[in-house]
Amino acid sequence: MSEMGPIQYFICGGFGGICTVVVGHPLDTIKVNIALLVSSICYTLGLSDIPASGMYFLTYEAIKDYITNNGKDSPSILGTICAGGAAGIANWLIGMPPDVLKSRLQTAPEGTYPNGIRDVFKKLMKVEGPAALYKGITPVLLRAFPANAACFVGFELCKTFLNYLSSSGGGSTV
Template identity: 25%
Template sequence: MAPPEDVSEQEFDYEALPANYGLGPSMLAGAFAGIAEHSVMYPVDLMKTRMQILHPSSGGLYTGISNAFSTIYRAEGLATLWKGVSSVIIGAGPAHAVYFGTYEVVKELAGGNVDDGHHPVAAALSGSAATIASDALMNPFDVIKQRMQVHGSVHKSIAQCAKTLYRTEGLQAFYVSYPTTLCMTVPFTATQFVAYESISKIMNPKSQYDPMTHCIAGGLAGAVAAGLTTPLDVVKTLLQTRGLAKNEEIRSAKGLFNAAAIIKRQFGWAGFVRGMRPRIIATMPSTAICWTSYEMAKAYFKNNQKSME
C-alpha cells in the first residue's frame, strides 16, 4: 500500500505551482482577476480621478466623495460613473495576464517557492517585475480612461479618444506618465505583495486555499500601499490629463519632478493628498477582489489539472 501523502506537500502544492503547471493558467487567472477588480470598483476610481484633477475646468476640486457623487449624479447622470470603463476592461485583461504571469515566473526564479517559509524579498522582487511589465501595456489604456473620466469629456469611444489624443498630442501622450506610474506602482506593488504574503502567512500559516484569508489580506495590503503612494498618483493624474487644462503651466508639465513642483507651487502640500480617501476606499475592495479572484481561478485550474491526471 502506498504511503499516505504528506499533508504539508498538499498545502504547499497550492501556493507553489508545479513545473508542469504552465504559464497559461496563471495568465488566465490574472486576466480574470484584473477584469473583475477594475469593473466592480470603476465608479469609485472615476470619483478619485475627478477629485485629483487640479484644474476646475475639467471638473476637479470636489470637496469629498459624497460631494463628487452627488455633483456627478445631479449634473451628468448615474451612467457617467461608468464612462470609460471599456478601456479598463480591454486593457486590464491582457495587462493582468502579463502581471500575474510575470509574478509567478520571477517568484519561482527568486526562490519564493523553495519551501513554505516566508520570502518577503522574493515577493517584493516578483511584484516589482510584474508591475513594470504590465504597466507598459496598461499605461495607454489608463490615459484613455482618465481622459474619458473627466468632466465635459467629448470622447465617446476608446478608438475616438485614442485617435484624437494621438493627433493633437502625439504618441508621447500615451507614455508621458509611464516613468511616474512606475515610480508609484513599483513601490505600491512591492509593498502590497510583501504585506499580502506576510498577512496571509499570519492568518493562514498552512497556506491552504482560503477565500476569506485572500480577501482580507488583499484588502489590507492594498489599503497600506494605496495610502503611501497617493502623492505619486496625484502627479500621474496631472500628467495624464494635462492636455485638458486651461492653466498653461499645467498644460506644459513635462514629467514627474516638474509636475510635482507645479502641484506644490499652486496647491501646497495638501495638493499631494487629494483623492487619498477614495483611492484607499477603491483599492481595498479592488485588491481584495483581485487576489480572491486570482487565487480562486488558480485553485480551479489546479484542481482541474488534478482531475485530468
C-alpha cells in the same frame, strides 16, 4: 507549504491590500498631484484591467518561480519585493495606454468623441503622437514598485502565517 483554498487567498490578498495602502498612499498622493500637473489626466482603472492584471500576476508568478526554483524553495523577502515591484511596473506598462484613452474620454465634454475610444485614439495620435499614451508614467512607476512590493510581501507573510496556523492545528477553521 500546503495548498491554499479560496478563503486563505482572500485573507492573504486582503492583507496584501492593507500593505499596499500603508506604503502606497503617501506615494499615490504625490503621483496624482504630479500626474495632474503633467497631463491633466485622472488615472483610474477600468478599460485596462484585464490585460494589466493578467500581466501583473504573470510577472509576479514568473519571477517568484524563478527565484524559488519553481516553488521548491520559499521566496525571500528581497525576492518577494523584487517580484512584487516588477509586477506593479509590468501592470502599468501594459495598462497605461488604455487608461490614458479612457481617462481622456471620461474627462472630455459630452459629444467630443462620438465614436468613443476610437476617436480618442485617432485624435491623440494625430495631435500628440504615441508618447502621449505614456504621459505621466514616471510618477505612476515610482509609486508602482514600492506599493506592489508591499502588497506581495504582505500577501506572502499572511500566507506563511496561515500555513503555520494550519500546520499547528490551531487554524483549521480557515
